[in-house]
Amino acid sequence: MTAPYWNTRSPSWYHALVRPRQPVHDAFLQWCTERGTQALAPILDIGCGSSLYYGESFRDTAYTGIDVSSTAIGDCWSRDSHPFHHYEIAGIESLDTEHRKWGLVFSHAVVDHVPDIPAFLAASVRAVRPHGWLYLTAYRGFHDTAQEHVYTMGADGCWYNDVSPGALRAQLLECGVHEFSVEPGPVCDPAIGPELVCVARVP
Numbered sequence: 001m002t003a004p005y006w007n008t009r010s011p012s013w014y015h016a017l018v019r020p021r022q023p024v025h026d027a028f029l030q031w032c033t034e035r036g037t038q039a040l041a042p043i044l045d046i047g048c049g050s051s052l053y054y055g056e057s058f059r060d061t062a063y064t065g066i067d068v069s070s071t072a073i074g075d076c077w078s079r080d081s082h083p084f085h086h087y088e089i090a091g092i093e094s095l096d097t098e099h100r101k102w103g104l105v106f107s108h109a110v111v112d113h114v115p116d117i118p119a120f121l122a123a124s125v126r127a128v129r130p131h132g133w134l135y136l137t138a139y140r141g142f143h144d145t146a147q148e149h150v151y152t153m154g155a156d157g158c159w160y161n162d163v164s165p166g167a168l169r170a171q172l173l174e175c176g177v178h179e180f181s182v183e184p185g186p187v188c189d190p191a192i193g194p195e196l197v198c199v200a201r202v203p
């Protein structure tokens with residue numbers, strides 16, 4: 001998947017993504033509240049899209065949104081000028097995480113579209129500071145019986161992945177992460193069933 005593909009998406013497309021997946025966003029924000037959002041900061045949102053929900057929900061928190069799409073990041077900057085917020089055109093795989101780490105790294109509906117899930121996961125883990133958290137969701141469902149991730153290239157040039165919970169657990173262990181859950185999450189589309197929710201504590 002390349003940024004030019006995502007740049008064909010208008011801001012209204014990014015905005016339309018948010019509402020149907022409200023249960024996932026609400027569950028994630030409740031998780032943050034239970035742990036104390038400020039204690040989790042700074043926060044990194046990988047593949048933030050228009051960041052409609054989080055720009056507002058994290059208004060008092062150090063929050064960075066990254067996305068490979070310049071259209072999406074342009075939309076974020078046009079709506080969110082909060083001094084604690086920062087947006088960057090970047091993919092997580094090429095982000096400099098040697099000198100910058102976050103207390104919470106999260107990503108909604110992005111692992112479903114990356115060309116290399118282990119590389120995405122390893123880069124996401126590297127971005128977390130010691131004892132910080134990783135929170136990932138996959139909107140294409142909880143494919144419990146899949147032994148491996150299934151990657152399908154769509155006619156639109158985008159990868160559509162069925163993420164294997166078992167393979168994800170094994171790849172977290174390979175990244176040195178031993179404290180995690182990979183479970184069925186909220187249902188946003190009854191035709192798909194529960195989404196995948198992965199929560200990990202990075203050592």
Ligand SMILES: C[S@@+](CC[C@H](N)C(=O)[O-])C[C@H]1O[C@@H](n2cnc3c(N)ncnc32)[C@H](O)[C@@H]1O
Nearest residue numbers: 006017047048049067068069091092108109110
């Ligand atoms: C389906 S949208 C999800 C947007 C938003 N997270 C949400 O839940 O509404 C996927 C987004 O991920 C971005 N993206 C895809 N691969 C990425 C990567 N490797 N690093 C950062 N962003 C990526 C795309 O440009 C797109 O904006």
